[in-house]
Amino acid sequence: MSALRKGNIVGPVIGLLWLLVIATTVAVMMSFITGAAFRPGLIGSLLIGTGLGAAALRVKDKWLLIGGGAVATFVLMMIDFGPVLTGDGVTFVHKILTAVLIGIGAGWPLHSMLGGHPTGEMNRHEFEEIVIRFLTGFGYVFFTAIVVIPFYVMVMTSLKSQQALLQNPLDFTVDLSRGWGLFRSYHELFRDFNFGSYLWTSFIVSVITVFVTLLFSVPGAYAVARLRFRGAAAFSRSILMIYMVPMIVVALPIYIVFSMTGLRNSLFGLVLIYPVTTIPVSLYMLQGYFRGLPAEVEEAGLMDGLSRLAVIWKITLPLSLPALASVSLYVFMIAWNEFLLAFMLLDDPSKFTLTRGVASLNSSEVPRQHLMAGAVIATVPIMVLFLGLEKFMTKGLTAGSVKG
Amino acid sequence: MTTAVPPKGTGPLAKREARLAWGLLFPTIFSVAMVIILPLLSIFWISFKPIGLADLRPPVPVVREQVRGRPAAAGDSATIEYRLRNSSQDKAIKGVTLEDDWPPGLTLTGEVPEGCALNGQTFFCDFGDIDPKYNNRMKIEIEVGQAFFDWGGDPKDSEPIVTGTADFILTNSEFTLENFARIFDGSEFWSVFGVTMFYTLFGTIGALVVGLFAAMLLNQEFRGQGILRGLYLFPYVAPVIAVAFTWVTLFDPTSGSANELLIRMGVTDEGINFFGQKPLALIMVTIFEIWRYFPLSFLFILARLQSIDSDMYEAADMDGASPFQKFWYLSLPMLLGILSVLFLLRFIWTFNKFDDIFLLTGGNAGTRTLTVNVYEQAFAVSNIGAGAAVAVVVFGCLLVFSIFFFKFISREEGL
Numbered sequence: 001m002s003a004l005r006k007g008n009i010v011g012p013v014i015g016l017l018w019l020l021v022i023a024t025t026v027a028v029m030m031s032f033i034t035g036a037a038f039r040p041g042l043i044g045s046l047l048i049g050t051g052l053g054a055a056a057l058r059v060k061d062k063w064l065l066i067g068g069g070a071v072a073t074f075v076l077m078m079i080d081f082g083p084v085l086t087g088d089g090v091t092f093v094h095k096i097l098t099a100v101l102i103g104i105g106a107g108w109p110l111h112s113m114l115g116g117h118p119t120g121e122m123n124r125h126e127f128e129e130i131v132i133r134f135l136t137g138f139g140y141v142f143f144t145a146i147v148v149i150p151f152y153v154m155v156m157t158s159l160k161s162q163q164a165l166l167q168n169p170l171d172f173t174v175d176l177s178r179g180w181g182l183f184r185s186y187h188e189l190f191r192d193f194n195f196g197s198y199l200w201t202s203f204i205v206s207v208i209t210v211f212v213t214l215l216f217s218v219p220g221a222y223a224v225a226r227l228r229f230r231g232a233a234a235f236s237r238s239i240l241m242i243y244m245v246p247m248i249v250v251a252l253p254i255y256i257v258f259s260m261t262g263l264r265n266s267l268f269g270l271v272l273i274y275p276v277t278t279i280p281v282s283l284y285m286l287q288g289y290f291r292g293l294p295a296e297v298e299e300a301g302l303m304d305g306l307s308r309l310a311v312i313w314k315i316t317l318p319l320s321l322p323a324l325a326s327v328s329l330y331v332f333m334i335a336w337n338e339f340l341l342a343f344m345l346l347d348d349p350s351k352f353t354l355t356r357g358v359a360s361l362n363s364s365e366v367p368r369q370h371l372m373a374g375a376v377i378a379t380v381p382i383m384v385l386f387l388g389l390e391k392f393m394t395k396g397l398t399a400g401s402v403k404g
Numbered sequence: 405m406t407t408a409v410p411p412k413g414t415g416p417l418a419k420r421e422a423r424l425a426w427g428l429l430f431p432t433i434f435s436v437a438m439v440i441i442l443p444l445l446s447i448f449w450i451s452f453k454p455i456g457l458a459d460l461r462p463p464v465p466v467v468r469e470q471v472r473g474r475p476a477a478a479g480d481s482a483t484i485e486y487r488l489r490n491s492s493q494d495k496a497i498k499g500v501t502l503e504d505d506w507p508p509g510l511t512l513t514g515e516v517p518e519g520c521a522l523n524g525q526t527f528f529c530d531f532g533d534i535d536p537k538y539n540n541r542m543k544i545e546i547e548v549g550q551a552f553f554d555w556g557g558d559p560k561d562s563e564p565i566v567t568g569t570a571d572f573i574l575t576n577s578e579f580t581l582e583n584f585a586r587i588f589d590g591s592e593f594w595s596v597f598g599v600t601m602f603y604t605l606f607g608t609i610g611a612l613v614v615g616l617f618a619a620m621l622l623n624q625e626f627r628g629q630g631i632l633r634g635l636y637l638f639p640y641v642a643p644v645i646a647v648a649f650t651w652v653t654l655f656d657p658t659s660g661s662a663n664e665l666l667i668r669m670g671v672t673d674e675g676i677n678f679f680g681q682k683p684l685a686l687i688m689v690t691i692f693e694i695w696r697y698f699p700l701s702f703l704f705i706l707a708r709l710q711s712i713d714s715d716m717y718e719a720a721d722m723d724g725a726s727p728f729q730k731f732w733y734l735s736l737p738m739l740l741g742i743l744s745v746l747f748l749l750r751f752i753w754t755f756n757k758f759d760d761i762f763l764l765t766g767g768n769a770g771t772r773t774l775t776v777n778v779y780e781q782a783f784a785v786s787n788i789g790a791g792a793a794v795a796v797v798v799f800g801c802l803l804v805f806s807i808f809f810f811k812f813i814s815r816e817e818g819l
Contacts, residue, residue, distance in 0.1 A: 031665055033551075063809035069467035128727045139621040140632070146695060150487050153661055154650040159545035169656075216435060217589040230420035237810075245440055246756035246808050248775045249795040251781055253450065257461045279432055290513035307595070308424060317556065337643040339759050341699035355645045359763075368653055386641050390634050392548065393641070394703065 005127045007057050007119035014134050015053020015110055019045040022105040023083040025141055030084070030098055030244045032152065035171025037087030038098070044076045044083035056114035065111050070103025109137045153378075158185050158373035165368060175348050185373035193370070194349065195357060195377060202336060202354035203381075205270055209335040212275035212330050217327075220279075221286035222312050226295065236287065242280040247340050255344050274339055278331045285330070289323035290316065326392045329385065333393075336382055354378050375396055447799065450792035452579045457786035462569040463492030465500045465534065469563075475548040481513060483543050486564065488531065497538075500568035502529040507562075510552030511533060512734060517542045532722050534568070537785040583793035587781070600755065600773040607693035607757075608750045614694055615701030620731075622702070623709045633706075642701040651692055655679060663818035685769035689761050693754060703748050708742045710737065748809045752802065 004010075023040035030038040052069050059065055072206075075083040076094055084098050113133040116125050131171045148400050156172040157165065174182065188246065191196040223235050225248040253274060257265070263269035293316065301311045317324070342356040352360065416420070466489045473482035484600075486504075490497055502520075504527045512522060520529035529542075531782025578748035587593055622633055639647060655662050655678035663675040678688050712735070719729050758775040763769060772792060 006663070026671070027733065028665065029673055031668060032661070037668040107423075120503070124726045132727050136420070136621055139617060143618055143621070143636055144632075147635055149651045150647060150654060151638060151642075153654050154646065157653060166659055168664070169659045169661045170668065170750075172661075216431045222608075223425040223428035227421050227425035228418065229425040239432075241438075242436060242440055244752050244756075244802055244809075245444060245801065246758070246775055246798060248756075248758045248778050249447060250440055250443045250800055252778065252795055253446045254439070256460060256788065257443075257449070273439055276435045277434060277475075283432060335643065337645075339643070339645050347738055355643055355652040358645050358649070367505060369661070372653060375643075375649050378643045379646045382641060382643065385632060386637070390630075394633075394637070 005122045005124075007117055007122055008054065009115050010115075010122060010127060010130060011053040011119070012050035013053065013131060015056065015106075016046055016049035018110055018113070018134060018137065018361075019049030019083055019102075019106055021138055021141060022102060022109075025145065026098060026105060027084050028145070028149075029101070029337055030094065031170055032149070032172055034090070034094055035041065035168050035173055036089040036094065038090070039085050039087075039183045041081065041083055041085040044073070044081050044085075045393060046080070047076065048102075048106065052110050056107075056110040057117055057119050060110075060115070062108055062111040062115070066103045066107035070099045073102040074099035077159070107217065111362050112145040115139065130335075142202050149169070154372050154375050154379070158369050158376050159183070160368065160369050162367045163253045185369045186377070189373055189377065190371060193361070193374075194352075194366060195354075195374070197350070197379075198352050198354045198357035198381045199377065201352065203290045204283060205267060205353055206332050206335040208271050209274040209278060209356060209393065210331045212271070213258070214324065214328065216275065217279050217286055218282040218317070219312065221283045221290055222316060224283070225287040225290035227297070236284070239283060247277065251344050254341075263347050265351055267351055268340065268347060270353070273345075274335050275336075276336065277341075278334055281334075282327050285327050286320070289320055293319050322392065325389070328391055329393050332385070333382055348370050416742075417787070419611060438608070444799070447792050447795050450574070450789060451583055451796045453573060453746070453789050453792075454578065455785065457572050459573045459790055460788075461491070462572040463490060463497055463536075465489070465497055465566045465568045466491050466504060467564050467566045469504065475571040478548065478550040478553060481547050482546060483545055483550075483723060485544075486529075486542045487533070488538070488540050488542070490534050490564070491535055492536055493535045494682060495570055496533055496535055497568040497570045498533045498555050500566065501512050501533040502531070502564055503524045503527070504564035504568050505562040507557060508548045508555050509549035509553070511549060512544070513547045514543075514545030516544065528557070529603065561667055566801070580789075583787075583789040585788075586790050587793050587797070595770075596772050596774060596777050599771060600775075602686060603690055603693065603757075603761070603771075603773055604688050604751060604754045607697070607754045608747060610690065610694035611697040612617050612701050612746060613705075614698040616739070616743075618698060619705035619709055620735075624707055636702065639696045639746050642697070644759045647696065647703045648692070648760060652679065652764060655688070660690045665703075667672055680769050682770045689764050689771050691759060692764060695748065695759070696760065697754075701750065704742055704746055705739060708739055712738050739788045742772050748805075752809065756798075 020040065023045045027038040027040045030036070048069060051072065052065060055068065058064060073082055073084075077084065077086065077099060082099075083102055086095060113130055117130060122130075124366070130156065152172070156174070159174060160172075161184075166325070176182075224232055258264040258269050263272070297319070298311050298315050301310075301315045306314065336356065337354075339355045339359065341352045343359055346352055346356050349357075349360065355378060358378050361371045361374045419736040420489065426737045431537050445775070468487045468489075471482055473480070475482045485664060486502065488500070488502065500737060505529055506522070506525045516522060517529070519531060520527065520537070522528075527544075558717075563693075565786075618636055622629060622636070650706045654660055657663060657677040657680065660675070663672075666672045667674070676684070679685050716729060716734055720734055725733070756775060757773075757777045758779065761771050761773055767773070767780055772780065775798060778791050778794045778798065780791075781794055
């Protein structure tokens, strides 16, 4: 093993592996952008990868590596030996773009992976450093790709027309000349499929769920965190056990009872159930936060003649606003994304929540772009909330995401 | 002389505090008991009942009242018609009675049907037991007097009241073991169980390993770290319905982009049916599970990684440890606690997962897990009893896991 740890061997091997990664990435990316045929080529990757890998150990200037990589790629592509092979319908501009992307994607990272390392014998540190840099680079490309591709497909499909989709499923170019026509699926969802009312229903149900959850769990969490009573430990433990109960098992009896009492197909029934699924997690998150608050402030309040409830309202709650925000966001997310109960308990299209509405689009009679537009409508509000308040959300997730 | 001893037992203050605590906890306890615990217990009851989806409506007697003959002036005759029906096709109803308040000014001219009597203005019938599919009309001839027109009301205002008790399958004493015999019958149960374990085990381990990798990536300071962290959480934050349908669209055998891409790249000649072939569909739903839940493990692991003291790494550097040695001998042991907590929690949650598989394949093509089977039995086959029996099996498995979980985990991390 150590005999192979020479710069002149490690460099080209890493270069080759990296070029395979980059060639595949660029090919997939170009295919998704243009809809034409791109695929990674082995021979071109081998030539450019080993070459750039060996060069990266010696050349100090990264622009030289990028430029060299791009030019070499372009030349090889012209004689059909490139790291990315192209099929019919690929224009000259696309080829240049591909070469530039390969140049940047290969030259820059290889420079930071291999630059400054010896061409001869390497010690273990240097070798592992290179491998880790390679894995890091691979990780960024890999994770970004697996997260971005599905969401990209979701948004782009919703903007296409049925024929365009069937003709070339890979073609996600957006025809800007269609103007507002691009958003036809969305327009039709709101006009013909009642999506405006679904959005509103989902919003109302989620907000009520948040309020009821807080109303129930704040006093409970305070009791567990601050008051001494027998069974406090057993209680906080058994509240965790509620996490372990699968919703589908509980949903079956609820379905039976709701069918018999006529609560099925009513939003009131939904609002009865939703908060209970979130109260345990919210109570658990809040009691952890309450424990961290200084008890002295509350004791001072008690000494000054406030009742316990007044202490909670006037002292504890204002101090725990960040935690309340986290919990609210998390509960809102759970209620907004909830599918199983809405699916089982709602049959009446006038009462659907958004997730139930999107599920109703999944039939052979409704075109795909409508389904994807529905998915986008369901995703965007929660994403906006998430990106806007990421700090709170991440905190809420880490504190309470025992729940799936 | 008495020696001073500390007070024993609970004083009035402590008692008041405990009372307040239980008072504050009461809403939570009550709601959880009603919505989670009670249904959970009732599942056991239902699993021993021969009940189908159609049995959910108890049989009831239904009556319709009509006045025929359009009386226009005092002395006209008319007919009151009652139509009594049993809503059930196969169950009798016992002790059916009918009671109706008649408007004033009506006098009987014809026969009163058997079992009926007019008492003042109250018309009352006792039908005894009525058979399944019972459907009968009764006509009562009357004469309308002036008092009716003076009254001026609508005779339809007083609804006839019918009573009767039927044997309701959920509350009677009929029990059966057939549901359990049915679900354990043949090799189907074990194949479902095998699929569940495959999905749970590989979904959990995969999400952990991928999450660990992602956490290692983001455990370094660089520009855009926050953006990437937010981006990598997308699969978990987005509604399951949106991402599941996106995957179905993406991997569609005829119009999916993934297949088109593979064809263009020359990997395959014709579209692969990713969610419709036997071993592949199960692998795909497991990959989906990993994709959707790696953000969760990555978030936890990252939080733990960032709380590790950097002194240790400095000491390791002094001792000449290589990067991989630092990972293997320092980071990994420090992460073992959170990894085992995550493993057990995710294991149970993946085991419980229903939506993902239901939306991706509907439980077809060899992807039916126990939870999907609950739904299949109860709603697709319309046999609620069998669905409840599967639910009992699910619950039993979970109980075993949970006991293991609390024995093993409560000492770690204190989650």
